[in-house]
Amino acid sequence: MDTLDSATEPKPLLTVREQLNFLLTNRLPRRWLTLFMGWFSRIESPALTRLSIAVWQLFAEDLRLQDATTQSFRSLQACFTRQLKPGLRPLDNSPEVVTSPCDAIIGACGPIEGNRLFQAKGFPYTLEDLIPDAALARRYRNGRFVTLRLKSSMYHRFHAPVDCRVRQVNYISGDTWNVNPIALKKVEKLFCKNERAVLELEFDHPEASLTLVPVAAILVASMKFHCLPEPLDLKYRGPNRIPCDAHFHKGDEMGYFQHGSTIIVFASEHYQLSPGITSGQPINMGQVLLTGHQLNS
Template structure:
């Protein structure tokens, strides 16, 4: 059972996990763990499943998925029968007018529909602690110089479930630099897996880019691939003007994660998210929703 905080209803809820039985078997049983190490974390498994999800055959999964997870299709551009494959449905786009966010320059918005954990980056070791594992920012980025700029800052971890909208957006006006790709494995990013596999985010395939935000200094956007995520697709234009709310990219099938690194003393996270994160509990947030505000400096 994965408990998360629903801030709109101000109560805890239990997440409905796609493929929970298989996940538990894979990450918790001896036979499953052997399979995981031999096959599941490898690219070929994600690739084969990706091929199936891109095929017409996979269309028949769509309706069952929508009803099982109670997905509200009214926000999306296409009706359920208009998708050519499960993957096409998976990275479905939202209608422009349904993408609502505050234009206020001081408001920091969520880049995705997801479960959010806001963690302080330790200024001594430059690490974040997830599920009892210390993750070094340098290992995450593979760049010590860049990592150093985020000491004592914030890491915002947005976990996208298979049932979520799978596109991610920019949280401010600005300019985004070129994407750097880091090769890796394909472990699940579900909390069930995070408790069993040491350092999932550093092991997994990921990409990052520096976003020169107009109001929140330089933010590092990291996209982490996971089991069955064939790929991370970047759709933004490098080095050109970007508006708040604009799409940055999307994930193909699977659960995935977007991590934002924010410099020290730039934003104040909303109290409810901060309190839950301190207990190690994620908060569900929607794309464009306010999650914090700019930190006002007192002179």
């Protein structure tokens, strides 16, 4: 896991292949490419969708459509936001456990020293850079964080990690940088530049705190929360702080990305990362992410 010692390490050099990947995915007009992809993915044509998926599978060998409730999709968006067959994501219901809200590859994770954490070694940012609510950010000083990267081939829906209540979604409009490891090694404070939302999870414990920060990216920039009537994307022009009142049991679906992206989980200092939570490891929704106090909604 990453700690403050990373600040003294030299920033990693990128290989020629990584440099090319970065140029192709980030130096294009990101906003217009993202808007185009949003339009294209909504075209309802089974034939076009089958062709698009076939091309996609050439670059994503780990795309597992056999896990979905259906393998027939009318649009590419329907494929991106597919649901899984029941029982494929067993849920740890232990009351002291915080489960992973999504399928992901674990990125930077570990303790937050003061208000400082990392997107990659040598690339720090602060809680206040990412979370505009200063009072909320202060709750996570010296706490824990886990970065969860949803690859484009993965299941894109996210779920409640505990029994909780959400009263507000704080939406921050921004850029659409790619959030893959190559970009994280090159663009400082990348998560703090991108479109994102802040969801404080309320539950009945006076000391413990949990917050999810879904971060959009190139080809995504669209997040759908079931507690809100409309998706949040580059075309959204409403208020940043959007009130709602939604109750979730652990494992309930909270929403989905239109494509792969990232969720950063913040926990107060009363929690510990579960053994085995290290950068580069895969994790499924419902598996143990953090352990701490017994939680009640």
